[in-house]
Amino acid sequence: MSAKHYDALVAGAGPAGCAVALALQKLGVDTLLVDRPLAQPFRIGESATPDVAGLLERLGIQHDLARHRPYHGNLALWGAETPQLDHFLFRGRGHGWHLDRAAFDRMLQQETMASGVAFLGQSGLDGIAPADGGWRLQVRGLGETFARVVVDAGGRRSPLASRLGVARHRLDRLQALACHVDATGELSGYSLVESCPYGWWYAAALPDGRALVALMTDHDLARDLRLEQPDAFLSAWRGTRLLAERLPPPQGIEAIHAFAAHSGCASRAAGPGWLCVGDALMGLDPLTSSGISGALSDALAAAPAIAGMLDGDASLARSYARRANDSFSRYLAERRQHYLLETRWRDQPFWRRRGALPPASG
Template identity: 25%
Template structure:
């Protein structure tokens, strides 16, 4: 039986758990990563942002991990690691569709996040990236145990993990444990931490997979006589959103020709399960643009076929304690909309690392601050996401509500040092929070009035004025006509 004592156990070896393990090991701590699965493995949550890039770059600098730096920009990634599949992400693009109707060229929104291909964000093929970071953690001194069926329990000196690996029994002990297990929430469950998902307003679930042979949106638009020269960048080099009557579809292109695709739709009741193939086929058949786009597409990942989830939203009541911490992706999740997952996880990695590697007398205080911050940030993301869904099926209301996210994120991106801002997306900005509540009330009043063009324009005008203190990039400018180049993060 392998029996070892460590400073830290990290449960889960996705990109967040692996990065934190690398930081702690490189800083002199003894670290064991434990995972029930093995690399490489399929995962979603693939779209980076300028905040994610800046946070990853700061990790590389602060903790002497130069191996990370090439992954912070598309150009350096392609030169340094052509073996790791990624995709070019210049920003966000949105296209509105109505059930059974042809595409209307006026229903477009394209928002730049990066100024050029060289400094662009990326789509991560997670099976490649997670394995790379897992191997990096091993290289800098973290021990790893994959394919382990384990049990975790508390003990007087900290934590004890027992289990069975592929070859032998396992017994590990540590003073501190990090929960990077995502929805499994192993530490949260072991401690019986109360759940507060009921406080979240967003209710959505997903059907998803990776496809080959998906036609580009640009080709589809040109086929319909739509002028793509108006776009500030190639609209497919983006987190593509097809906005539907009751949900939306993401499309993230990788350089190997495959596309991560997922339908987001209203969550069913507890215990109700989707038939993923049935849902997928029905939604494609309902929207002519998507039906044509996928007419020659084939599913290539994962090997088990299309995946379906139950309701995605979850939220814990506590995200850290005296001798434990949960990454943001374990503490809760809202929705893929706005691509907040990678950046939020990286912010969490930095904050947990700072707490653990700083002065011992300040660790508990820092963990308490981290715990409340993560919960507040997840609730804030919930507000930003829920308003978009509430605006459906009005593409103009969806697009207008998106401006609240872009105001928050561009304010942080244009700060003197975005990676050093204390809260994610400026959650600690009290005035922005008040404005967000007022905006949701105004949105509801607009929806209650069965809005026509005048009511939609009135809401946009109100929101433009309300966003003024945080609008550094011309959001909701009539001159932009939904095509934003000035929103790119500073180089």
């Protein structure tokens, strides 16, 4: 692949980046997709809600989700002394999937390349500067490249937009502490959620026979309680009710992996010659299980806005920004309502912080 001019450059090849590159290519937009090296092979974000299949079809992806595990709903011990089952069928929906996330991401990247998108993995942007009619970029492994529009699909840090001076608003310090264990318990196709004084637990069975177990808590609480340490993590796991019953903790764990899980958003969704999608646009609390669905939805909405930019029409980009603002406002209201359902530990810092959250505003 030689250096050249592109209509659009997409930075980040997760679900949002691949999906927007695919959608752009189908609109005839010559697109370069750039991905940075993966920081660590351990991945979370394995839940795909029932609408994901339809979103993949809208992107023209002939998916094979049968290799992944069916995800029928959530079993939660939250705000009550007995577990509550929220089955997707109760809402008139089919099942979702607990994904082999690495395989799912590879599938999206392969579909993207097969569509004709130029893809440069193990890369990244070393520089960006405005140029006549677009942007001059230094792409690792490619050199100087020109793109008329750049798309930030780089995750919760909004790394590309931040280089352009776009602020990122962070609403909390939620962190996911996660590990993989043998799935010896009874998870039965459901995500398990259990609240606790310092946050909440999550578990789901994965296609490879293991289970993902994650503790969601604030960064300072994790530090003070030493929950990043395997022994403290296991001790806290043993103190759960539903989780310890359905998935008994092992004798030991080699390592706990930490991931940012905070809620936040870019201060602007789009501007002259640039646009954000996926977590780079807005990062949502893992309670929603909507990361992949939201990424694909964003991409489908972003592609015509980007095509409009290339044609000199900014109206669709403004509509995209209004859509993002409305979505985040709804999310804030729903998030606040859900956390307020748990009253048993309202005097604890984790829950007091969520109870004090202001109501959503436009």
